[in-house]
Amino acid sequence: MTTIAEPQALEAPALGLHTDLSNEDYHADKTSLSSSGARKLLPPSCPAKFRYEQDNPQPASKTFDYGNAAHKTVLGNGPDLVVIDHDTWNTKAAKAEVAEARAMGAIPLKQNEMQMVVDMAAAIRRHPLAAALLDPAYGAPEQSGFWVDGPSGIRRRVRFDWLPSMHAGRLIVPDYKTAADASNDAFQKSIDHYGYNQQAAWYEEAAQALGLGDETTELLFVVQEKTAPYLVNVIGLDYFAREIGRAKNRVAIEKFAECTDTGYWPGYADKNPNYVPLPGWAENRDKEIYL
Structure with missing residues (x-):
């Protein structure tokens, strides 16, 4: 059993759309649930891990530098980029500059x-569809929104990579991702691994709740490879992927509301053991030989 005292909350941002809220202030709001937080509440993670990571944010690391730096150059918003002009970063001087x-x-x-x-x-700007979706003349990066979830009463939040300022017809919200492989097959695996279908459903609901779009709103992923020639793929999710994401989000929202109310953030098996079968392929292999 994991029972963790609630941290002292800072003043939460007001409900509605914020065009100038810093990334730090957005993430500092522990009273609301984000899309990434919702995914962390569900298996293979658990509420205890969600709570720990909320209360113990990890420092910046090289692991996320490439993606964050690409976001800065592509979207035009984010941390400053500083070139450390040393042949190696193992020296005392280089380490100090880093x-x-x-x-x-x-x-x-x-x-x-x-x-x-x-x-x-530059590759994004040469791609006809990606360039149109991320055109700085018709949108702005890093827009934050906060709203109250009707069924549960909890505060939800979103931070759009990019939000169009003008649109005719339905609202299309682009989300920029970097990847080793931007092909359809590779990204299909990433949808399952990272819960991108939950993100799509979350952002589309956010746009509706904030009065930016309607039920036709769609999130499109602008996926770019991190090696030359930096290929770009614009990917949407089908109806069933988003509906499954929406259903998983609802379970996560209700779990967040319950844990917030009780102060109890369960781990993997706090009260009863989990009984786990063999992987399906191993069971099929072995039962033919041994049973």
């Missing part, structure tokens, strides 16, 4: 890494 950059909230990059993200942004 630490100084991180202390300022910037992303330290090698010269070739900076060139990579600049080239990625």
Whole structure:
């Protein structure tokens, strides 16, 4: 059993759309549930892990630098990018410059890494559909929204990568992702692994709740590879993928409401053991031989 005291909450952002809320202030609101948080509440994760990560945010690391730097160059918003101009980062001087950059909230990059993200942004601008979806003349990056979920009464939040400022007909919301492989087959696996169908359903509901769109609103993923020639793929999800995501979001929302109300954030098996079968392929293999 994991019972964790609630952290002292800061003043929560007002309901509605925020065009100038910082990323830090957005993530500092622990009273509301985000799409990534909803996914962390469900298997293979659990509420205890969600609560721990909310209360113990991880410091910046090299693991996320490429994606965050690409977001900066492609979307035009995010931490400053600082080139650490040393052949190796193992020296005392280089380490000091890296630490100084991180202390300022910037992303330290090698010269070739900076060139990579600049080239990625250029590739986006050359792609007809991606360029149209992320046209700076008709939209703005990093827009935050907060609303109250009707069935549960909890606060929900969203941070759009990009929100169009003008649109005719239905609202199309692009979301930028970097990936090792942007092909349809590879991204199909990522949908399941990262819960991108939950994200799509969450963002579409957010747009409706905030009065930005209606039931025809659609989220499209702009997926870009991190190696030259930095290929781009624009991917939408089918009806059943989004409906499954919507159903999983509802379970997560109700779990968040319950845990918030009780102060109890369960782990994997706090009260009863979990009984787990063999993987299906192993069971099929072995039962033919041994049973």
